[in-house]
Amino acid sequence: MNALSKSLLIVLVTAVVVHLAVILSTPNLLMAVAFKRLSADGQKVNEMVHSPRTSETSRTIVRLSPDLAYSSCAFDLSKGPVRVTAAKASDYMSVSVYAANSDNIFAVNDHQAPNGVDLVIVGKGQAAPSGAALVVQSPTQRGIVLERRLAPSAETFAAADLARKRDVCAPL
């Protein structure tokens, strides 16, 4: 192998490795940023946070819909499972769970859960609590729960805001 092709090979191999490293780490990095923002720099972990009505100044997450009321919970299963509840809704509502690599590992909507949502997120190797109706197994210890309620107007937002008041995200 001559010097030039050896040099090219070094450049190529480094480029491929770095390229893949960036692609593979992007979802985790972006989720870590979202986790930080949604948990107010780690102060509100395992806590349901109700976002105000989405406006043009909302900058926590890209591509929010101004027609939905969002609540979120940055969860951490290191001390055990976390329970999430969402009160029943008269219009579209969903609760979805995202792992630390950004995968949407679970979603349920108001049609599937007409009486509201009550679920427990358990980490790897954690036993599912007895009596829990709905158990979501998370492949990662940290993740994000996102609740969406249809709220295209100020009035419907106020109604959704009232409905979600007692929604819970807390360690079992």
Next chain:
Amino acid sequence: MKAGWKLAGLIVIGAGLGVVSAVAMLNQGMKIGREEVDGWVGSHVSGDRTADPYSRALVARAGLLALTQAETLYFNRTTDETGKPLRAACTYQLDGGPQPARWWSVTIYAADNYLPINGDDAQSADATRVAQTAKPEDEGRWIVRVSPQKGDAVHWISSKNSGNFALTIRLYNPYDHARKDFKSIALPRIKTVSCPRTPA
């Protein structure tokens, strides 16, 4: 010593190429795994457990915390009916009908993937607001104007300060046929009404 510097230089060049190509992929790769329907681009891959690393990275970048297809279909468009970029200064008309979903909305996003800042509080149109003004003779047809000024529009999305923008239509709880076959969806048509010659 010289050889060491040379090696370090080659690695820096390689790493640079790796970063640049990855970022280019994330910025330009939005077309991968995607299907176009009349200028609206939807994705059959979404951020679930089956996603490959590229799809996952793309979804994370442009739609972090998005829902999977069972729950919601997202279609995005950045061009007009002739393929030119959507521009803040132009006036467009969206002409649509009933959508195959429980609820739908159309929302404008600036190039940074956030809502444009213009003080107009008019970033979207949705099924509920369109239904409120619907007349029987419309037979489910609806029209939304996308422009910097509202004018006499009934349903208006303000493009003021949005630069080259994108429109996203969300179909919540899409019907089975829509999920399986994007081509079966009659997505709203876009028409350029007017456009100043000089880019604003």
